[in-house]
Amino acid sequence: MGLEKVLAISGKPGLYKLVTQTRGGFVAESLMDGKRLSISLQNNVSVLSEIAIYTLTEEVPLYKVLAKIKEKENSQPSSVGPKDGKDKLEEYFFDVLPDYDEDRVYASDIKKVLQWYNLLQKHDMLDLLDEEDKAPASEEEE
Numbered sequence: 001m002g003l004e005k006v007l008a009i010s011g012k013p014g015l016y017k018l019v020t021q022t023r024g025g026f027v028a029e030s031l032m033d034g035k036r037l038s039i040s041l042q043n044n045v046s047v048l049s050e051i052a053i054y055t056l057t058e059e060v061p062l063y064k065v066l067a068k069i070k071e072k073e074n075s076q077p078s079s080v081g082p083k084d085g086k087d088k089l090e091e092y093f094f095d096v097l098p099d100y101d102e103d104r105v106y107a108s109d110i111k112k113v114l115q116w117y118n119l120l121q122k123h124d125m126l127d128l129l130d131e132e133d134k135a136p137a138s139e140e141e142e
Helices: 063-075 087-095 105-121 127-135
Strands: 006-009 014-024 025-030 035-038 046-047 052-054 059-061
Touching: 014 035, 035 046, 052 063, 059 063, 059 105, 063 105, 063 127, 087 105
Parallel strands: none
Antiparallel strands: 006 014, 006 046, 014 025, 025 035, 052 059
16 A cells, blocks of 8 residues: 555545545545545545645655655654644754745644654554655656
């Protein structure tokens, strides 16, 4: 399983693992409590492998940002919590991604990235980040 099977569902906390597709949507399992729920196609769902963070020069895929956090923290939970103050969150994120765009990446985005990292770390899913790096770059232009 790669990050293309890990979902963020708008209006619902945490991350979800795609279990199966149904006629009207799909079934997802919460990484927070293990509960399964049926998600319709009307819900706003983001696949982690498709999310990127704005920098001053480009958009960096989320898995690369999470991999930098993993490297900084030696695969341990983040040293800065999602509930820490705005200044502390921004300082931490600046260490991880020095050229992130402060005008387009808000403290709430940093909180979400840290929450997601900690959830993946808690469930021993950080190895998925290595799989993303090794995935063939089929979408690159030739």
